Amino acid sequence: MDLQLRSISKHFGGIRALNRVSLQISGSQLVGLIGPNGSGKTTLVNTISGIYKPDDGNIVLNGQEIGRLKANEVARRGIGRTFQVTRAFRRMTVMENMLVPAMAIPSGKGHRETHERARQILNFLTIDHLRNDYARSLSGGQQKLLELGQLLMADPELLLLDEPFAGVHPKLMETIFEYITTVHAQGKSFIIISHDMASIFTLSQRLVVLHYGDIIADGPPDVVKEDPAVIEAYLGEDEDD
Ligand SMILES: Nc1ncnc2c1ncn2[C@@H]1O[C@H](COP(=O)(O)OP(=O)(O)O)[C@@H](O)[C@H]1O
Ligand SMILES: [Mg+2]
Numbered sequence: 001m002d003l004q005l006r007s008i009s010k011h012f013g014g015i016r017a018l019n020r021v022s023l024q025i026s027g028s029q030l031v032g033l034i035g036p037n038g039s040g041k042t043t044l045v046n047t048i049s050g051i052y053k054p055d056d057g058n059i060v061l062n063g064q065e066i067g068r069l070k071a072n073e074v075a076r077r078g079i080g081r082t083f084q085v086t087r088a089f090r091r092m093t094v095m096e097n098m099l100v101p102a103m104a105i106p107s108g109k110g111h112r113e114t115h116e117r118a119r120q121i122l123n124f125l126t127i128d129h130l131r132n133d134y135a136r137s138l139s140g141g142q143q144k145l146l147e148l149g150q151l152l153m154a155d156p157e158l159l160l161l162d163e164p165f166a167g168v169h170p171k172l173m174e175t176i177f178e179y180i181t182t183v184h185a186q187g188k189s190f191i192i193i194s195h196d197m198a199s200i201f202t203l204s205q206r207l208v209v210l211h212y213g214d215i216i217a218d219g220p221p222d223v224v225k226e227d228p229a230v231i232e233a234y235l236g237e238d239e240d241d
Contacts, residue, residue, distance in 0.1 A: 029190070030203060031205075177203070
């Protein structure tokens with residue numbers, strides 16, 4: 001997997017959410033994306049995943065321009081994402097939710113095989129016993145696990161996770177940690193947005209820091225942590241948002 005963001009910009013009226021952002025992710029990487037509230041993290045993920053079109057610049061995946069593709073086309077090319085607020089179908093069961101991505105992105109596998117894979121993933125995520133329950137009856141943390149499960153059903157090469165730990169019980173957080181490390185070990189890449197500094201410092205091999213739409217640091221976590229520009233950006237930032 002090779003993803004290149006080449007000087008992408010995104011404006012909303014007078015707000016420059018992304019300001020000529022360039023970034024390359026090659027091979028299997030686990031990238032943490034951090035930055036103060038409103039710095040453009042979600043906008044970056046929305047732009048990579050085709051929900052927003054960049055005003056300027058190019059997004060190149062494995063040598064092909066994807067910056068003008070629709071979200072479902074980007075997903076077909078192997079980029080999957082979760083949302084800051086989960087979007088599971090509340091009136092469908094957990095299992096039905098798991099089968100939706102397989103319908104959207106045909107894998108050529110039979111129904112039995114797809115079903116079997118869904119069970120394996122639900123089991124791994126510790127929610128297999130809930131497979132016949134409606135998604136709306138799940139806790140917030142369990143809904144996040146379901147969304148991670150749906151993502152895996154689409155079998156993407158690059159997984160974009162927007163705040164996967166927010167509001168999640170510590171016990172379920174361990175499961176999410178294990179999910180990320182296991183899937184990464186299978187050769188997949190991640191961009192993970194998180195406000196949970198302890199988790200993201202532990203997990204990432206590389207940290208990218210956004211501030212008012214600019215990348216102000218990009219490197220190993222222990223180097224980025226000491227960067228004066230990063231410390232400056234976080235001064236005055238509310239601890240828990
Ligand atoms: N759909 C939108 N319409 C207008 N402004 C937006 C929209 N999405 C994001 N913004 C603005 O862009 C900036 C970056 O937002 P966002 O990417 O959500 O930040 P973060 O995820 O880092 O908290 C903020 O000023 C936000 O208000
Ligand atoms: Mg956000």
